[in-house]
Amino acid sequence: MLWRAQLIACAYRYDQVPPHHLPEVVMVGRSNVGKSSLINAMIGQRLAKVSKTPGKTRSVNFFEVQGDPPFVLVDLPGYGFAARSGGELELWRRLIERYFRSSRVSLVLQLVDFRHGFLKNDRQMEEYLAGLQIPVGVVFTKLDKVSGSRRKSALDAYVKEGFRCSIGPFLVSSETKEGLGDLKSGLSLWLKEGSVPREGL
Template structure:
């Protein structure tokens, strides 16, 4: 497994600020405070994205170019479902996330983060249905695994799995405090890139 080196290439507050893209993009999506930015920092081994204990921290779409066996761009999205935001945003997700997901041609995979303690909320179901309709592959990942005993994690996740949950690979449980879980996710993302890109090449 290789170490990923990353560089912030763009912070976009509006769609028109999205950079020209030429590499596949993997976006981290999920409810506010689920741990998207924290996970990104662990994946790249550097504190690059802003983290906060209160929801609604990330307000922009942040693009990080990653040097890996297959170079790609990791994208940190704002969270959705944060009650203190406007009514429009509450029902779903901000316009910025919507336009990124709907229009970004480089988008290769959405890593959908779900708090292991809470499972999928309505907004998470909507995201999965929407991505499936758009034909965007999803990888479901359960965060904050340290909040649940190791022996109970698999059964907890199995309890959330039903015919409506979608995931390209086995949904992993990750914790920022457990490097082996981050390593497992890195491996899963590399496998995805390897598979998706070799399909494109053939």
């Protein structure tokens, strides 16, 4: 399944969020969970900037994806990201609050490091999205960092703990490309059949 994409906007304020009529799929996750790497792996292009420095992404980045069906993939700054000035943090908080409370978001892909599972800030994001009634797909990243013999037991443990998930969970590696086909197929199917417009709050 070949996708192509282009960056259409980088928003630091809500008035910079681009107008369009496509469903929006938003990627969220802790800093360094691998959002940018996963975007590049899914698209097959070096669109998102990858860095080992936490908090590299500072804007909300919008990528128009020519998939089946087409959609807009939105990359948010990682939560728990590196220190910022108080003014910058407040601007970011207001942008995210207003964005999530709009009717734009069709689905959130919550990325979780497969080695660590859901940590405190992951659970806080989970509760926040539940309060807004936004559908969530859980994507466990960095699958290649966990040996094959440990993968089933790790996933079973996370499932036993419980997490909110409308589609998935998906286990992926941006390095080895494992699981990318399942993620892309699942996302395309959901956009075709399961996407329901949401009322803005």
